[in-house]
Amino acid sequence: MQFKIQVVVEDHHGETLTEDVLTLDKSVDGKSLLGLSLLESKLVLKQLQKTIVNQQADHYTWAHRCCPSCHKKRRIKGSSDIQYRTLFGIVTLSNKRLYHCQCEASAAKTFSVLNEWVPEHNSPELQYIETKWASLMPYGLTVDLLKDVLPINESLDAETVRRHLHKTAQRQDEALRDQPRFISGCQNDWARLPRPDKPLTVGIDGGYVRDCQSRKTNFEVIVAKSFSKTKAPKRLGFVQTLDAKPQRRLMKLLRDQGMQENQQITFLSEGADNVRDLQFLMHPESEHILDWFHVTMRLTVLRQFAKGVCHTDPDTGEELLNKLDSAKWSLWHGNVDQGLDRLDDCYWLCDDTELRYSKRRKLVRHLSDMITYIRNNAHLITNYGEKYRYGETITTAFVESTVNEVVAKRMVKKQQMQWSRQGAHYLLQTRTAVLNGELRDHFERRYPEMSSDTNSASFQEPVKMAA
Numbered sequence: 220m221q222f223k224i225q226v227v228v229e230d231h232h233g234e235t236l237t238e239d240v241l242t243l244d245k246s247v248d249g250k251s252l253l254g255l256s257l258l259e260s261k262l263v264l265k266q267l268q269k270t271i272v273n274q275q276a277d278h279y280t281w282a283h284r285c286c287p288s289c290h291k292k293r294r295i296k297g298s299s300d301i302q303y304r305t306l307f308g309i310v311t312l313s314n315k316r317l318y319h320c321q322c323e324a325s326a327a328k329t330f331s332v333l334n335e336w337v338p339e340h341n342s343p344e345l346q347y348i349e350t351k352w353a354s355l356m357p358y359g360l361t362v363d364l365l366k367d368v369l370p371i372n373e374s375l376d377a378e379t380v381r382r383h384l385h386k387t388a389q390r391q392d393e394a395l396r397d398q399p400r401f402i403s404g405c406q407n408d409w410a411r412l413p414r415p416d417k418p419l420t421v422g423i424d425g426g427y428v429r430d431c432q433s434r435k436t437n438f439e440v441i442v443a444k445s446f447s448k449t450k451a452p453k454r455l456g457f458v459q460t461l462d463a464k465p466q467r468r469l470m471k472l473l474r475d476q477g478m479q480e481n482q483q484i485t486f487l488s489e490g491a492d493n494v495r496d497l498q499f500l501m502h503p504e505s506e507h508i509l510d511w512f513h514v515t516m517r518l519t520v521l522r523q524f525a526k527g528v529c530h531t532d533p534d535t536g537e538e539l540l541n542k543l544d545s546a547k548w549s550l551w552h553g554n555v556d557q558g559l560d561r562l563d564d565c566y567w568l569c570d571d572t573e574l575r576y577s578k579r580r581k582l583v584r585h586l587s588d589m590i591t592y593i594r595n596n597a598h599l600i601t602n603y604g605e606k607y608r609y610g611e612t613i614t615t616a617f618v619e620s621t622v623n624e625v626v627a628k629r630m631v632k633k634q635q636m637q638w639s640r641q642g643a644h645y646l647l648q649t650r651t652a653v654l655n656g657e658l659r660d661h662f663e664r665r666y667p668e669m670s671s672d673t674n675s676a677s678f679q680e681p682v683k684m685a686a
């Protein structure tokens with residue numbers, strides 16, 4: 220049997236026009252698919268899109284044919300074609316070039332009618348879906364999936380999707396320009412503010428991705444995640460060596476999280492210099508803490524070595540373990556000097572050529588690194604035990620998972636994935652926007668016609684037609 224699909228177009232004067240869209244031959248022999256096949260659904264959508272877009276463009280052109288002041292018909296200079304790319308295929312549009320009316324004050328003599336409506340030849344929703352999907356999965360896979368389910372332009376390739384994603388990220392970065400770098404106001408202003416919400420916690424950490432320029436090296440990306448007891452978490456990410464606006468970025472994160480100027484903020488970080496620079500001087504009510512997770516991770520490594528020493532020299536091994544536990548206990552209570560003393564003891568125990576242990580030199584190096592690490596970050600070490608008892612956050616173990624969520628899952632899953640710094644940075648912008656649930660808002664701000672208020676209002680349930 221045949222199914223004829225037609226569109227009945229009704230303009231605002233109530234005049235109607237019927238256009239054939241497509242005729243489908245469907246057999247009823249019980250051997251073929253019941254209902255629309257994927258291919259047919261794509262054909263229907265594509266044809267329907269073509270009809271609707273052309274009708275809209277024709278009406279728009281017609282409505283702009285006359286001068287808005289004197290209502291005289293403008294003369295036609297010529298016309299050119301636009302290839303308008305949508306999620307439902309490419310539609311060729313005829314773009315009329317008209318002469319401005321003599322009564323209009325305009326520098327240019329002519330103008331193209333559709334340019335104002337569609338200055339870009341990619342529909343915003345196409346760019347949105349491309350960017351959203353490519354933020355979550357590889358570019359090539361994005362193209363495959365889009366082609367699987369939509370009658371999208373057959374020549375769409377990974378490079379085009381990448382370009383569109385980069386453009387979106389550039390616009391996100393441009394929007395940061397209006398973002399202040401520091402908290403505004405002074406102590407007096409802040410004191411007058413209402414009582415703020417519970418403290419915010421921001422964890423900052425670094426992750427590594429493979430550099431496409433020199434195959435054996437990695438470069439660092441910084442990720443941060445903010446938490447509050449009352450709101451959903453927000454993430455940010457950037458390439459450290461590339462980004463000139465890390466503080467604005469962090470400020471935006473805090474504002475999006477609903478930070479108030481007098482709200483207390485706890486920054487937790489690994490203490491590495493590059494990460495640390497970011498958080499200072501930003502917020503009057505902020506506290507900076509060396510993340511307990513990183514301290515304890517290093518101590519765990521040292522404990523493994525000490526256990527190894529136990530095999531060849533049980534007495535020294537036991538002594539090492541005791542001293543390491545004691546160092547941990549001291550650091551847990553914020554007692555840096557005592558912790559350093561215990562670590563020094565460990566160092567001197569191991570810096571002895573008489574000690575029989577195959578990895579002795581490695582252990583000595585690790586101990587020396589640990590001592591330097593604690594010394595350099597002494598000012599960030601707090602009484603963790605006390606904070607823990609009060610239910611405060613003392614670890615960025617949750618940020619480790621952010622590195623995984625923001626970076627690893629998309630950028631280092633496969634060993635062969637390599638990135639340019641710029642490409643990685645752009646992807647981090649759109650990816651965090653997707654994970655934060657902000658990408659759609661970003662598009663709607665730029666393309667108000669995408670917002671649901673504009674679109675859903677004109678949707679009506681179909682009316683059953685009489686036979």
Ligand SMILES: [Zn+2]
Pocket residue numbers: 286287288289290291320321322323
């Ligand atoms: Zn006129």
